[in-house]
Amino acid sequence: MHAAASRRRPPVTERAPVRGIDAGLAPLLARLRMPGGLAGLAGLLAALVVVFGAAVPDFASGGTLQSVMFQMPELGLLSLAMLLPLISGGLNLAIIATANQAALLMAWLMRSWTPAGASGGTVALVIVAAMLAGLLLCVVIGLLTGALVAYTGVHPILVTLGTRSLLDGVSIFLTRGTIISGLPHQYAAVGNAVVLGVPVPFLVLIAAALACGLLLRRTAFGVAVFMVGSNIEATRYSAIDVRRVLVGVYLASSVLCFVAACLMLARFNSASAEYAQSYLLITILAAVLGGVDPFGGFGTVWGLMLALAILQVLASGSNLLGMSDYLKLAIWGLVLIGVMAAQTLAQRMKRRGP
Amino acid sequence: MNAPFLRLSGVSKRFGGVLALDRIDWDVMPGEVHCLVGENGCGKSTLIKIVAGVHPPDPGSVVAIEEHDVLPLTPARAHALGVQVIFQDLSLFPNLSVAENVGIAQVLTGLARPARFAAMREVARATLQRLAFDLPLDARVSDLPVAERQIVAICRGLAARARLLFMDEPTASLTRAEVNRLLAIVARLKAEGIAVVFVSHRLDEVVEIAERVTVLRDGRKVGTYAAAEVDERRIASLMTGLELNSGIVARDLAGAAPLLEVRGLSRDGEYSDVSFTLRAGEVLGLTGLLGAGRTELALSLFGMTRPDAGTIAVDGRTVTLRSNHDAICAGIAYLSEDRLNLGLNLRQSIGDNIVLAVLDRLRGALGLLSGAQRRATAARWVDRLNIRIPGLDHPVHTLSGGNQQRVVLAKWLATSPKILILDSPTVGVDIRNKQGIYEIVRGLAAEGVGILLISDEIEEVFATCDRVLHMRGGRIAGEAIPGRVSEAALRAQVYA
Amino acid sequence: MPERLRRSHEAWLLAVILVLGAVLAAIAPGFLTPGNFVDLIETYSVQGILALGLFVVLVSGGIDISFAATASVAQYLAAWLAARLHMPGIVCIPAGLLAGVALGAINATLIHFVRVTSIIATIATMSVYFALLMYFTGGKLISDLPDWWTDRIVFVQWQNAEGDLVRITLPIVMLVVAALFTWLMMTRSTAGRQLYAMGGNPESARRVGVAIGRLHYLAYGFLGFMAALGGIIQAHRVGESVPNAMYGSELTVLSAAVLGGASLSGGVGSVPGVLLGIVLLAILQNGLNLLGVSPYFFQIVIGLVILISTSFTMLATRGRHARRRVAAPAAGD
Incomplete structure (x- = not known):
């Protein structure tokens, strides 16, 4: 811990009138002056766009932007679901399992409740009812996970390893490993609609990111999450109910999984316990790339969004270059290692320099 | 008079723009009990770390052990020369047994050797015996009360053939009875010719058995005094550089709500x-x-x-x-x-x-x-x-x-x-x-x-x-x- | 020493296993036969070998998620050398093991020199190792492994009363050898004791002169070696090398190590504990099979076992320390 403590990034600053997520432009500008902060990420993103734009003929078209906007939302929401526990000093390994189970429940309800030849109104009602059920499920999962983390004191890695296994087990057991499809087509139609050139899922991501930013920066709960992540005992001594904060963190994480489940359902038009499993570790990579301290206490929604954009631009660029998905995954891993190495190097130079 | 075991002359240390130690001259005699006192931030810890080989002092400094210049010093070299520091956190391994903590040096020789448990236990037993102290060798350190952990830490220092033992704030968490026990142990060490330096930010029981007291303030040595010459109030004012305001402010509030x-x-x-x-x-x-x-x-x-x-x-x-x-x-x-x-x-x-x-x-x-x-x-x-x-x-x-x-x-x-x-x-x-x-x-x-x-x-x-x-x-x-x-x-x- | 026994994680685990075994033996007749038992051990031998490697890393105070990817890379490399270049076993197997050690050393470098937290570093390398393997192999399996690799090696076999053939095969022997070696290293060698010391208090370890860097390489290199060994044995058992066959077993192996008493905060755990952890998982799965419960149910049980055992251990320790809080100085911020 000692070595780690010495290279922690500077804490998130809040200055100037707060507006929008993460207090608008002022803190962003403030951080631009910090090496290894968001400036580095923004620079990396800009450099990638320029390089791909020059090297890949089709890259600089509107199509790329739209494909990024289509592909980012699910990973983005799942990463937000990982962000909150990470800032609180924990981890949620059950996010994919939670999202899949919610998606399965909603898909099953939609399929079994929709009568043949139902009118649009009925279908809408069924969809809303199914979504409420999915939300309820996620709330229950979140409360249980949070309670286990908060009241037993078991490391969140182990708790969520257990809940993940449990949830996946239940999902697989009930579906016998099959896919549930046959959703009302209206659901996918809304889920994949494009409003003013922006896909609906992307709008959902933006809304969720704004909500998370607001939650973290502008509520007592949010401040407490950072405090719990950096020193839970000192926070407890400051009369903050740290158990309630932890339950809240995993509840919020689980609810974000519900939103991700809704998007996945629209995109795949089906649900399965096996979907998106490879996203689990990528969400952690994205968060750490975005400047979240893996020990907790620090991290921003802004940084996470920048990191996701970097990953997505890399993916789109390499797709256009005809690289395989596996090569993309390898590149993502290497980028993370590269960024961390650069940060360590910058720290050492700074310590040695004046 | 014999030669000092440790002698510092003109030792300075600068961290960035801050002069943490300013031309310190200091010595510790063999078998002496010495108190090094000063407010927090006066340079005590820097001084210990220099003698323990953790920080190199600035050029021009001299650190001599038995009149031999020992700079540059590394932690390993300091250990070899018999300088041991017992940090306030004790630096023990809570998951290991008493014997392993005391005899840890026995397993630090390379990686692919058999761990010499018998030797470790023997070292631990002999060291505890030297202090006339009895602890279960197989007990896990995390199960011991703080005072006994401190004994384990002292034993580890002794087992490594300490000839000069620094003890950083040793009495901070001890009861009076435990302090007495510690003082008895120090008396034994002294009898064996081992020098003990107590480092403290306040004056406490250890002054009772010290022979000399050295006061540091703002990175400088204020002076070294025979313990009999100074009382607590005098040392306190030397430490702070202020005549302490000892005015009594007590009011009678018996009538207040x-x-x-x-x-x-x-x-x-x-x-x-x-x-x-x-x-x-x-x-x-x-x-x-x-x-x-x-x-x-x-x-x-x-x-x-x-x-x-x-x-x-x-x-x-x-x-x-x-x-x-x-x-x-x-x-x-x-x-x-x-x-x-x-x-x-x-x-x-x-x-x-x-x-x-x-x-x-x-x-x-x-x-x-x-x-x-x-x-x-x-x-x-x-x-x-x-x-x-x-x-x-x-x-x-x-x-x-x-x-x-x-x-x-x-x-x-x-x-x-x-x-x-x-x-x-x-x-x-x-x-x-x-x-x-x-x-x-x-x-x-x-x-x-x-x-x-x-x-x-x-x-x-x-x-x-x-x-x-x-x-x-x-x-x-x-x-x-x-x-x-x-x-x-x-x-x-x-x-x- | 009843007090010591009462506090020993291994003793509790053994008790749970015995009770569970007795229950299963009573209701599932096929359970308590030597044949079933030996089969069980063989089935879990690969995971056991991986868990032993992971255990060493956990003791050192780190964690490694990349070992399944490492196992796959090492296995595939050896398989490729054997099936495509027709190299002899004396070349292929050391090459595979060496690859495992090398990948482990990369992890150690990232953790020690680049100062990346072990969980983040190994999540990243896991992605890289696995993705590159899939990219270069195209996911193609190698099914024409040479006979020297896939031939069943039986060390001892006997016929029991029911007439079943009980065989002690190579995977079982390798598991036993690996367990013995790990046990010797962790309890009887200087390296092992240094690893425990480092896991217990890294700062003190540095102060008394433990070479932290060397130990990082030792722990992650050892896990890389065990992963490669596990990978080679796995191919031996199934007779082919599939690039993603081991992928996804990370968390089961981690569960076994944690069930066996290894702590994520380092310095704690024992080889018998890890083996008992594996046995517990094996018995659970086998028992459920024999009872005719759907295999899909198994994962639910693992989840419950992890949640219950970790919560129980934690609450028990906390109860013991509740009123001793003031005596023990807290760790730093």
């Missing part, structure tokens, strides 16, 4: 049958040895633990404290003795630390926190307590000990408490800030806040409090009013 009434409070294994009254505007001292149950009592008054029996009344109304949130609602605030771990979120910003306990009160429209209010609240307290900060957004750990403590005070004062419990508020605070904190305390009392000041520094409670209680073995053992009782008499009572 009772603010906090504690009756028959007990908690199994921690304190029992504690009764006292704290009046409005009173500064009530609570002293006693570490482990007397002071902090445990304070934690119950702050709602962190539940008493088994007894009542707590605030303003005449009996309160039940289920959590510290309840305590704050009842107007009770508690400044912890452990500022670094329990008082502050060191890595977070100064502003957020100050408003942490009152976040609920800073809600604006829609239940959202108002950034402006957050900053205004923090800024107001920074201003009122005269905290010197580079900016509200900077992490707390960049501040000095004294300013950190003011940040903690600001956090609690922001809750507008009627009763403020201060647990060792001046530990790790330099003398100027100490005086500042006393002034704040007196100022708050003048405003009618009732203050329970917990401290094991007798002169502190004597000079600051209106009345002093002292605890022993979990019970209130006596009450004294500074002025009516002399400081020496109070000290005699507490250490009896």
